[in-house]
Amino acid sequence: MTCVRLILGDQLDATHTWFSRPDADVVYVMMEMRQETDYVLHHAQKVIAFFAAMRRFAELLQMRGHRVRYLTIDDAQNRQRLDDNLNVVLSELGATRFQYQVADEYRLDAQLLDYARSAPVPVDRIESEHFFTHRGRVREIFGSTRRWRLEQFYRRMRIEHEILTDADGRPTGGRWNFDAANRKPWRGDPPEPPDARPSHDHQTLWSTIQGGGIATFGSPHAERFRWPLDREESLKVLSQFVEHSLRYFGDFQDAMHSRAPRLFHSQLSFALNTKMIHPREVVSAALDALRAGQAPLNAVEGFVRQILGWREFVRGVYWAQMPAYAENNFFEHRRPLPHWFWNGETHMQCLHTCITQSLDQAYAHHIQRLMIIGNFALIAGLDPGEVHRWYLGIYIDAVEWVEMPNTLGLSQFADGGLLASKPYVAASAYIHRMSDYCSRCAYKRAELTGPRACPFNSLYWSFLSQNRRRLGGNPRLALAYKLMGAWSSERLQSIEGQADRIRNHLDDL
Ligand code: FAD
Ligand code: SF4
Secondary structure, eight states, X not given: OOEEEEOOTTOOOTTSGGGSSOOTTEEEEEEOOHHHHSSSOEEHHHHHHHHHHHHHHHXXXXXXXXXXXXXXXXXXTOOSSHHHHHHHHHHHTTOSEEEEEOOSSHHHXXXXXXXXXXXXXXXXXXXXXXSSSOTTHHXXXXXXXXXXOHXXXXXXXXXXXXXXXXXXXXXXXXXXXXXXXXXXXOOSOSOOOOOOOOOBOOHHHHHHHHHTTOOEESOOOGGGBOSOOSHHHHHHHHHHHHHHTHHHHTTTTTOOOTTOSSTTOOOOHHHHHTTSSOHHHHHHHHHHHHHTTSSOHHHHHHHHIIIIIIIHHHHHHHHHHTTGGGGOOTTOOOBOOOGGGTTOOOSOHHHHHHHHHHXXXXXXXXXXXXXXXXXXXXXHTBOHHHHHHHHHHHOTTOOHHHHHIXXXXXXXXXXXXXXOSSOOOOOHHHHHHHOSGGGGOSSBTTOSSSTTBOHHHHHHHHHHHHTHHHHTTOGGGXXXXXXXXXXXXXXXXXXXXXXXXXXXXXXXX
């Protein structure tokens, strides 16, 4: 009797009940595959990180006495597709049973369900044990209502999991939300803590990836590779974050600075999304810091909201809405990405900084993703499908269940407001308030029209003007529409003219 158990590249959870004790009748199978490297163009660091973490996980299992069959990307037996490889491995090992953990991406879930229907042996589908709640929970709560809101879901999660609530289910500190306190710009004080991530030499792995002809973009930095690649390293990054950054996380959550790419963010998303650490232990560490007086409530609540709230919420939205969600394009935007999305070469300092940083580090924090890159993509009218594929490729943490609702829903409003209460758009005033980018920009932030005027300004007003029918009734945009209502038609025409010229020459910005 041999049971073959599949471990996908984002299922590196050493604490899963599967691994509680070795069993001579069980063989764990892991595969590096072209089907996974090629479904979108990935950042070089993303490919290295997944393969390196998978290899480390396989070693760890073997050290603990488990049997492992690992197919490297250059293994002669590797058929490079999941179903083909499974057929080979099941037959080679004389398997009598096949088990897999529920896949988090729709693409892989469908492929595995399909495989199970005609598999040569009986198949079991096992829970991954990773999340706070099950993937149908968001649908259960919102059902057929038109507006699915994080706040409602998050409060339910807080009460159900007894996190930051008192015995009566009221929020700790009397409020559910400290967002208003969490919008400070950062001007250099307190200093950004040193980068606490480990460093690895993965030049050999990078040569193998290149040798196999896998197309990537962005800097590999293989000789000094900075992402945590196993549970122990991930826990160290977590404890360093709690010690040095968490206390400032709330205050500077929305701040951006050209000299401080991380600021007080945790950089735990890769560790979380590969399941090397559990969201429950990350939340527990933050709650311990609150109890110990190491971090204030606005910081801890802000951080918990990202993990217990946003992360679980977007997963539920994804599973309730797929596969149709991928096709959403509420504003019918069709423009291709300008070339500088792939090299950062634009004179707009904010976009130059955020895209160059993303290409160099496979990382940008939330506000850079949402309010600089995503904001521009939306007001410039870029095709949300292309924007989605770019985000899915470039970030180290990009797996579709979390990336797609963030990109199409939160950032591009392509679902028409199912997930977000308004489009996240802003002109230069916001970017100037929250960053130092404008002070070093070739464009003039205070100008609306003219050759050196900041492109965000006319694009922002033109976007609102052109979508008055769709957005005019949104109370969160009432002030902007009221302001615009007082403008002369000449002023509006000149803004539209400027925005048109910009949209028609995006490559030149
Ligand atoms: P921190 O700011 O330290 O936050 C802590 C943790 O909270 C993160 O590690 C992450 O697990 C979770 N989190 C924070 N915000 C969100 C959110 N909006 N949705 C879900 N989880 C969240 N996150 C991904 O993990 N993968 C993606 O592919 C991804 N794509 C995004 C695309 C766009 C357009 C936007 C606007 C956001 C995206 N996010 C994505 C959410 C968020 O930007 C990243 O999780 C965060 O920047 C990761 O950095 P960090 O670990 O330093 O996060
Ligand atoms: Fe960005 Fe405009 Fe500021 Fe330049 S002036 S950094 S383009 S917001």
